[in-house]
Amino acid sequence: MAYTNIDDPSAYFQTALWTGTNAKDKVITNDGNSDLQPDLIWAKARTSTSYTDNHFIVDSSRGRLKGLVPNDTSAETTTTGNESQQAERDLQSFDTDGFTVGIVNSTAALNASSASNVAWQWKVNGGTTTSLSSNINSVCQVNQDAGISIVKYTCTGGGNGQSVQHGLGLVPQVIITKNRTDTNYSDWITYHHILTKDNFVKLNSNAASAGSSPYNQANPTSTTYNVSIDLVEQKDYVSYVFAPIQGYSKFGSYVGNGNANGPFVYTGFKPACIILKKSSSTGNWRIFDNKRAGYNDDNYRLTPNENSAESTATHLDILSNGFKLRNTGASYNGSGDTFIYMAWAENPFTTSTGIPTTAR
Numbered sequence: 001m002a003y004t005n006i007d008d009p010s011a012y013f014q015t016a017l018w019t020g021t022n023a024k025d026k027v028i029t030n031d032g033n034s035d036l037q038p039d040l041i042w043a044k045a046r047t048s049t050s051y052t053d054n055h056f057i058v059d060s061s062r063g064r065l066k067g068l069v070p071n072d073t074s075a076e077t078t079t080t081g082n083e084s085q086q087a088e089r090d091l092q093s094f095d096t097d098g099f100t101v102g103i104v105n106s107t108a109a110l111n112a113s114s115a116s117n118v119a120w121q122w123k124v125n126g127g128t129t130t131s132l133s134s135n136i137n138s139v140c141q142v143n144q145d146a147g148i149s150i151v152k153y154t155c156t157g158g159g160n161g162q163s164v165q166h167g168l169g170l171v172p173q174v175i176i177t178k179n180r181t182d183t184n185y186s187d188w189i190t191y192h193h194i195l196t197k198d199n200f201v202k203l204n205s206n207a208a209s210a211g212s213s214p215y216n217q218a219n220p221t222s223t224t225y226n227v228s229i230d231l232v233e234q235k236d237y238v239s240y241v242f243a244p245i246q247g248y249s250k251f252g253s254y255v256g257n258g259n260a261n262g263p264f265v266y267t268g269f270k271p272a273c274i275i276l277k278k279s280s281s282t283g284n285w286r287i288f289d290n291k292r293a294g295y296n297d298d299n300y301r302l303t304p305n306e307n308s309a310e311s312t313a314t315h316l317d318i319l320s321n322g323f324k325l326r327n328t329g330a331s332y333n334g335s336g337d338t339f340i341y342m343a344w345a346e347n348p349f350t351t352s353t354g355i356p357t358t359a360r
Helices: 083-088
Strands: 013-019 026-029 040-045 056-059 091-095 098-101 116-122 130-132 138-143 148-154 162-165 174-179 189-192 224-227 236-242 249-255 264-266 269-278 285-289 316-319 322-325 338-348
Touching: 013 026, 013 269, 098 116, 116 285, 138 162, 148 162, 269 316, 269 322
Parallel strands: none
Antiparallel strands: 013 116, 026 098, 040 056, 040 116, 091 098, 130 138, 138 148, 148 236, 162 224, 174 189, 174 236, 249 338, 264 322, 269 285, 269 338, 316 322
């Protein structure tokens, strides 16, 4: 078996940077080796904290006009107005190698005037979905090669421990679910396999891992995951479901040492994006990528559970086969604390033909 089946991760994940104009028809073009038409876009203004600077998620399953905000519990927003006004606001299109943004409204963070922006993008299936039946029927957009599925489901009752099909054919290690409908039961409920099915964290919160997980009725399988408690209210939901792919994605943990010579975390690839969270006690989420700053060890960070501006302090090294913490801060590297992470590749450590990658 080859070390990896994904020699060019830019076909499935890329980060884009741009300066906002608050004008329609602002085209953002990716610069990776492969063209990437995104199906999941997570965007953030990097430099300030006004209302337009929330994190902002849009996907091709829900449609370009429907936004969600990871750093709060607000319901899904829909761009309103006539067709011409809609075409000028927020995300205008998913393009063959990027996306087009327009005029900012009060819910978006895609194109504020003069703002520095970043977007993390995942390729799924071009918006094409499949309906799958279980205790709760689901509509899934799936990319099995890249280990990602966007799952929509509507719960109409039935109580705890209901199963939802995800379509991956692999056992998920991360599941992030959001109630789309209202602000009750509307945290970003996050399963991570390191925490087990009995514990969870919230993407919109700095709280430590807690028990009574809404996923706690059964372990995820290669076909389904189970939902309970807050995830079975009679509402509409979306889940972003991830399974690990060797040489492309990994979802694991490390223990901090409180030292500037921090722990090395092996991923088996040069990371393009790293999301981490202290799970053993209170600590903010952190997100890093290979484009902002673009060199060790000043890789810049943003905070998924806040609309705060980017930090440019020393944080971590991105290496050819993982990452190494270079910050003594409690939210990155607290001594004895456990941190969970999610990571996607820029390059595999070794390609399917045996070609190694290099560090930054």
